[in-house]
Every structure is written in structure tokens, then in C-alpha cells.
Amino acid sequence: MLQGIRKNIFAILALLPAVLYLVGFLLIILFTVTRYALSVPELEGTGFPTASNFTELAGNTEFTSALVRTVLFTVVGTPLELLIGMAAAFLVVREFRGRGLIRSIFVLPLAIPAIVTAIILYILFDFPGGHINDILMGRYVFFPFPLLSSPVDWRGSGFFALAVSLFGKVWRDMPISMLIILAGLQSVDKDQREAAATLGASSFQTFMKITLPLLTPAIATVLVLRSIELWKEFIFPFILAGSYPLLSTLIERAYHEWRNPHEASAIALVLLALIVSSTILIYCTLTWLKKRLVRV
Amino acid sequence: MVVILFLVSAPLFIMIKYSISDRSSVVTGGAVIPLWPHQPTLEQFRGLATMDRFAYSALASLEIALLAVAISLLIGAPAAYALVRYRFPGIMVLATFLISIRFFPDIVSVVPITETFITAGLINSIIGVALVHSLLSIPYVLFIAMGVFEAIPRDLDEQAQVLGAGKLYSFVHVVLPVALPGLAAAAIYVFLLSWDEFIFAYFLLVFGDLSTLPVLLRKILSWTPQHNLLAALSVMLSVPVIIFTFLVQNYMRTGAAAGAVK
Numbered sequence: 001m002l003q004g005i006r007k008n009i010f011a012i013l014a015l016l017p018a019v020l021y022l023v024g025f026l027l028i029i030l031f032t033v034t035r036y037a038l039s040v041p042e043l044e045g046t047g048f049p050t051a052s053n054f055t056e057l058a059g060n061t062e063f064t065s066a067l068v069r070t071v072l073f074t075v076v077g078t079p080l081e082l083l084i085g086m087a088a089a090f091l092v093v094r095e096f097r098g099r100g101l102i103r104s105i106f107v108l109p110l111a112i113p114a115i116v117t118a119i120i121l122y123i124l125f126d127f128p129g130g131h132i133n134d135i136l137m138g139r140y141v142f143f144p145f146p147l148l149s150s151p152v153d154w155r156g157s158g159f160f161a162l163a164v165s166l167f168g169k170v171w172r173d174m175p176i177s178m179l180i181i182l183a184g185l186q187s188v189d190k191d192q193r194e195a196a197a198t199l200g201a202s203s204f205q206t207f208m209k210i211t212l213p214l215l216t217p218a219i220a221t222v223l224v225l226r227s228i229e230l231w232k233e234f235i236f237p238f239i240l241a242g243s244y245p246l247l248s249t250l251i252e253r254a255y256h257e258w259r260n261p262h263e264a265s266a267i268a269l270v271l272l273a274l275i276v277s278s279t280i281l282i283y284c285t286l287t288w289l290k291k292r293l294v295r296v
Numbered sequence: 297m298v299v300i301l302f303l304v305s306a307p308l309f310i311m312i313k314y315s316i317s318d319r320s321s322v323v324t325g326g327a328v329i330p331l332w333p334h335q336p337t338l339e340q341f342r343g344l345a346t347m348d349r350f351a352y353s354a355l356a357s358l359e360i361a362l363l364a365v366a367i368s369l370l371i372g373a374p375a376a377y378a379l380v381r382y383r384f385p386g387i388m389v390l391a392t393f394l395i396s397i398r399f400f401p402d403i404v405s406v407v408p409i410t411e412t413f414i415t416a417g418l419i420n421s422i423i424g425v426a427l428v429h430s431l432l433s434i435p436y437v438l439f440i441a442m443g444v445f446e447a448i449p450r451d452l453d454e455q456a457q458v459l460g461a462g463k464l465y466s467f468v469h470v471v472l473p474v475a476l477p478g479l480a481a482a483a484i485y486v487f488l489l490s491w492d493e494f495i496f497a498y499f500l501l502v503f504g505d506l507s508t509l510p511v512l513l514r515k516i517l518s519w520t521p522q523h524n525l526l527a528a529l530s531v532m533l534s535v536p537v538i539i540f541t542f543l544v545q546n547y548m549r550t551g552a553a554a555g556a557v558k
Contacts, residue, residue: 010463011378018375018434022397025431032408091297108304111541113492115510116530120307123523134329232401234495248403261411268404275401
């Protein structure tokens with residue numbers, strides 16, 4: 001044992017700082033968040049392990065509506081991210097002139113900081129005078145169709161505020177989903193599709209029976225990674241939907257406005273539980289689906 | 297295709313357009329906002345150049361990012377080397393565990409970290425933000441650097457050791473120089489991550505005078521400023537990111553499938 005340590009002393013010394021740093025922080029985070037969530041500011045009476053933060057949240061309409069919004073945001077957003085990413089990937093997977101350039105342009109959203117994207121949307125969807133309102137009211141020469149008679153207060157409506165946030169999020173993440181699907185598409189053998197075509201499969205059949213099943217690992221990656229990102233999305237709703245919090249922005253509000261780190265931590269734990277269970281659920285569903293699809 | 301190209305580039309155009317807009321093209325008093333400013337001007341950028349808070353924030357962003365690069369590479373690179381070169385049981389599990397710490401949701405950890413840092417006296421400080429940014433970066437450094445070290449043939453360090461070099465010596469003088477270009481990509485990645493990072497920087501700096509550029513942008517937003525000022529600040533924040541992203545684009549592309557892109 002001692003000899004083993006001495007033999008690998010270099011490896012141990014090289015690994016130790018990283019392990020201590022990451023695991024140390026992780027333990028501090030988990031410990032602190034649980035301690036706060038299970039205690040209340042005034043320690044008299046209820047004492048340490050108390051669920052009162054959670055029971056209080058359950059009766060708080062601000063929390064329940066944030067929960068509903070978050071679920072909707074993720075349930076609508078995750079398939080949307082997948083579809084947009086797939087569409088973009090199918091567009092650039094074919095060989096054509098200038099493909100490299102187009103691909104570079106497609107990666108552009110990733111090169112802009114999320115907060116900047118949020119600010120640009122903030123400006124575009126401003127009320128009463130913003131480009132989007134001006135366009136929809138038909139005030140430009142290139143689009144002289146007044147779809148609206150008066151400007152819409154985008155940030156003042158829960159539906160529009162969250163829709164714009166989701167648009168920003170999907171816009172920014174499009175390259176990531178695209179790159180993952182692209183990598184998956186390129187690993188699907190051309191021969192397999194050609195063989196199917198030779199055997200008389202229509203292009204729709206080839207897609208459904210060959211490309212799609214072989215693409216499932218890539219699709220699974222996109223769904224799992226994107227759903228995690230959507231659950232915890234903060235910047236877009238924070239800038240664009242301030243009056244309609246999701247769970248993530250409600251954590252900020254609980255911490256800064258209610259000045260209550262205990263409830264903030266309780267919300268954080270609820271969010272963490274949601275993320276973990278949805279990831280497991282997606283993973284299991286996809287494994288099951290894959291078994292069904294690949295059964296030949 | 298045309299639609300996507302338009303959607304992808306339009307926000308960039310809008311940002312640049314607003315940043316060079318003169319006052320009359322932004323504050324129109326109900327009239328239509330022009331698609332191109334009446335009189336393009338650089339006055340917003342000149343304004344930023346003379347604004348103390350901007351200079352301080354840019355400097356703070358730079359210091360934090362460089363500090364985060366230094367900390368995460370110093371801690372991450374040797375660990376990545378050990379994870380690739382030593383094969384004792386369970387080491388791949390350890391590597392996977394360390395790398396997947398990045399999936400831990402930042403918004404869940406921000407309150408406990410802020411509370412801990414308040415006790416430790418680390419809020420409103422450069423070092424506090426840099427420590428958190430290093431925490432976020434180390435898993436990425438491990439991931440990128442493991443790939444880099446794996447690509448370097450094992451013979452190289454073994455020969456150095458046969459010739460009498462110690463393990464530390466062969467790592468520092470033989471392997472590191474070869475790994476430098478790959479590690480530079482990791483450094484750029486960390487720099488960008490820290491430069492863009494908003495959530496932790498915001499929680500740690502919101503009530504103080506110190507700001508990073510993203511936090512300054514948010515603080516300015518609450519005074520409902522003119523849109524051209526917001527846009528000019530956004531341009532200044534984006535320029536380094538756009539340049540660097542295209543430099544490390546290939547690394548991002550190969551890493552995307554493995555979830556190495558946030």
C-alpha cells in the first residue's frame with residue numbers, strides 16, 4: 001500500500017488539487033443548500049430539520065405559477081431545440097459550395113454572449129417603440145401590412161415574455177444541437193441509405209427506418225443536454241420576463257427581494273429534483289424507444 | 297436556408313446598428329425607428345471610453361478571466377495528465393465524475409456559494425469571482441486537456457524517463473511544450489467562459505461597486521438607458537468573444553457531441 005502510494009506519488013499529487021477543488025466545492029454547495037432549505041431564519045420553535053420552507057412554498061401562488069411556467073417552458077422548448085437543430089443539420093450536411101462558410105455563420109449565435117442576445121431581444125421587442133412592433137404595424141416600406149393596430153407590450157404579457165425568452169434561448173443554442181446532430185448524421189453510413197434506396201425504399205422510408213434509428217444516440221444527447229439547460233435557464237427570462245419568473249428567476253427573487261436564502265435554497269432543491277428526475281425519465285424513455293425502433 | 301441565415305445574422309446587425317445610432321434615431325418620440333441611423337456616429341463608443349465605470353469593469357472582467365485561466369489550468373492540466381497516463385482501477389470513473397460535475401446546475405449552486413462567500417469575505421472581490429469561474433472551468437479544462445495529452449504518444453515521456461528525467465521534469469519539460477497549442481485552446485475556452493459568465497458574477501457583485509462587463513450591462517439596464525448605449529456596451533462585450541470563438545471553433549465542433557459546449 002505504502003509502496004503503491006510512493007510509486008504513484010506524482011499522479012496523486014497532480015490529481016489531488018483538482019479533486020479537492022471540485023469535490024470540496026460540491027460538498028460545500030450540497031451541504032449549504034440542504035442546511036438552508038431545511039431550516040428557517042428564526043431558529044426558535046421549529047429547530048433544524050424542518051420542512052416548513054417547502055410547505056410554505058406549496059401554498060405560495062408565486063411559486064406554484066413559476067413551477068407551471070418552468071414545466072411549460074421546458075416541455076415546449078426541448079422538442080423545439082431538437083427540431084431546429086435537426087433542420088439546421090440537414091441543411092448543412094449536404095455537399096455544396098461554400099458549406100464551410102455557411103457552417104461558420106450558423107455557429108455565430110454561440111459566439112455572442114447570452115446576455116448580449118438577451119439585450120438585443122430586449123431592444124427589438126421594446127414597447128411602445130421597437131422594431132418588432134413597428135414591423136407588425138406595417139410601418140416599414142418593405143412590409144406594408146399592418147397586422148397590429150397598436151403596439152404590443154411584449155414584456156408585460158406572461159405568454160409573450162416567455163415566448164421571447166424561449167426564442168432567444170433556442171436561437172442561441174441552435175448551433176449546439178446542430179453540431180451534435182451533424183456529428184450523428186456523419187456517422188450514419190451513406191452505404192446504408194443507398195442500399196435501402198436500391199432495395200426500393202422511398203426517401204421517407206429511408207429516413208424513418210435507417211437515418212432516424214441510427215440517429216437516436218445523437219437525438220438522446222440533444223434531448224438530455226437541452227432539457228437540463230432549459231430547466232435551469234436564467235439569463236433570458238431574467239432580462240426579458242422579469243415579472244413572470246421561472247423557478248430559476250424565482251430563486252433570484254427569493255434571495256434578493258424576499259431576502260430569504262432559506263426559501264431560495266428550497267426552490268433550488270425543487271429545481272434540482274426536477275432536473276434529475278426528468279433526465280432519468282428522458283433517458284429511460286429513449287432506451288425503451290430505441291429497443292422498439294432497432295428491432296428488425 | 298435563407299431564412300436561417302437571416303435569423304442568425306439579424307441580431308448582430310441590429311446590435312451594430314443601434315451602437316452607431318445617433319440620438320434622433322433611437323428616441324423617435326413615436327415615429328418609426330429607422331433601419332439605418334439617420335446620422336451614424338461613434339459617440340456612444342467615445343462615451344464609453346470616457347466612462348470610468350466601463351473602464352473599471354472591463355479591467356475587472358479581464359483580471360477575473362485571466363486569473364480563472366491561471367487557476368484552472370494550473371489545477372486542471374496536471375490532473376488531466378495523470379488521468380490519461382496512469383491506469384489504476386477506478387480512474388476512468390473518477391475522470392467521468394470530475395468532468396460531469398459541470399452538469400450541476402449553476403442556478404442551484406449560486407445561493408449556497410454566495411452565502412458561503414459572504415461568510416468568507418469573498419464577495420465583491422476579483423478573487424471570489426475568479427474562484428467560482430475556475431470551479432466552472434476545471435471540468436472543461438480536464439476534458440480538453442485529456443484529449444490533448446492522449447494525442448501525445450506515451451513513448452515521449454517514457455523515453456525522457458529512460459534517459460533519467462524524473463516524472464515531474466518530463467511532464468514540465470517534455471510533455472507540456474508539445475501540449476501547449478491544445479492547452480492554449482483550453483485557456484481561450486476558459487477565458488470566454490469567464491468573460492461571458494453572468495449568474496455567479498451577478499450574485500457576487502450585485503450590491504458592490506465592482507462589476508464585470510455582463511454585470512455592468514445588467515446594472516445599467518435598471519436605469520432604463522438609451523438603447524444605443526446598451527448596444528455599444530454589448531458590442532464591446534461581444535468582440536473578443538466572436539474573435540476567439542472562431543479561433544477555437546474546431547475544438548468546439550469536435551467537443552460538442554460530448555457535451556463540451558455549454
